[in-house]
Amino acid sequence: MTTTVPRTSAPVTGSGGTATPGPGRRRRHPDRPPYEAEPGPVAKTAKTTALTLIVLAVLVPLWTVVVTSLSTQAAINDAGGLVLVPGELTFKAYTDIIAGGVVTRAVGVSVFVTAVGTALSLAVAILTAYGLSRPGSLGHRPILFMLLITMFFGAGMIPTYLVVAGLGLIDSLWALILPTAVSAFNILIMRNFFMNIDRGILDSARIDGASEWRILGQIVLPLSKAVIAVVGLFYGVAYWNAFFNAVLYINDSAKWPLQLVLRSYVLQGQAVPGTTFDPSSLDGGQTAGLAIQMAVVVLAMVPVLIVYPFVQRHFSSGVMIGAIKG
Structure with missing residues (x-):
């Protein structure tokens, strides 16, 4: 005769005196903490x-x-x-702003500033971060301390303008690049990423006779694609969206970037000074001024919307791995 033992939901006491759920109350993932449990329908x-x-x-x-x-x-x-x-x-609004020539010229200025500025800023950030990530490098602590100071204290707008003017950069596109070429925040993110690279790999390369330039180019940079992509995105978006430096340093409307033209059209509803292209009076008023404004907004958004999906997969790993750890 077979005896059936009924299932019970009473807890079973283990050898250590701790109660564990019985067969009827067993959790689906016993190692998962309660706040990570699968949510209910509500x-x-x-x-x-x-x-x-x-x-x-x-x-x-x-x-x-x-x-x-x-x-x-x-x-x-x-x-x-x-x-x-x-x-x-x-598509009349788009054909009109392209035919006017002002927006297309501004797009070219913004593309130049963004491309050159991002490349220059990435080069500065990579070289500075790699040098600061190597223990015992020349001036390691003083340079790191000066970078940290710039994150909390700035000279201000007037001293910066005097420096730019003293260097002869007024009405030069380099005035839109050089004053913001160094970002202490991005350098620190990249430095912490470099410090997480296994030092055994780098020491092995040094033993084999590799120079620091070769280690940086053939080992560190290929392992750092995620953080480089994210920092490059930060720089690129900052250069593309910047307009305040152009307001301060660019007097020639032919050198205005797209964001400054966008500001003139959308916020002020004016044509660019020195041109005959008026967004509110195109084609005898048949083309809506609001459509012109929104078309310029779309043109300003498109490059970022195109680039971001290619960088998005690196975003979380690049920021989190390179984050400053307490």
């Missing part, structure tokens, strides 16, 4: 709703800007301003 619904609202809060303004830039004057008048539901679409 929590899942709340998270889905919150994420959906956040995505809509990001996408709806972008959608509105793009649709307005493609809308006719009649569609904008019917909507009373920004267009959310597309009606009659046209």
Whole structure:
């Protein structure tokens, strides 16, 4: 005769005197802490709703800007301003700003400043961070201390302007690059990333006779693609979106970057000084001034939207691994 032992939910006391869940109360992941447990239906619904609202809060303004830039004057008048539901679409606003020549020239200036500035800033950051990551390097502590000071104290706008003017950089595109070429924050992120590289690999290369330049180029940089991509994104977005330095140092409207032209069109509703291109009076008023403004906004957003997906996969690892640890 077979005897069936009933299942019980009573806790079983282990050899150490601690109670462990019985067969009927066994947790799915006993090693996982309670705050990492799988959420219930209510929590899942709340998270889905919150994420959906956040995505809509990001996408709806972008959608509105793009649709307005493609809308006719009649569609904008019917909507009373920004267009959310597309009606009659046209590329007239884009063809007009390209034909005007001001925006295309400003795009060229911004591309030059962003490309050269990002390359120069990355070179400075890599060389400085690698030198500061090597223990016993020349002037290691004083240089690191000076970098940390610049994160909390700055000379101010007027002394910086006097330095730029003294160097003869007024109305020069280098005035948009050199004053912001060094970022202490980005250098510290890259330095901490370099310090996490296994020193045994670097010491082995030195024993084999490799120079510091060869170690940096063939070992450190290939292992640091994530942090270089993230820091490069930081620099690129900063140079692309910068306009205040242009307000201070660039008097010639032919050298204005795209963000300064965008400021003139969107915030002030004016044409660029020294030009006949007026965003509010194109084609006898048939092209909406609001469509022109939104078209310039779209052109300013497109490069960042194109580059970011290629860098996004490196973003978390580059920032977290290079973060300053307490």
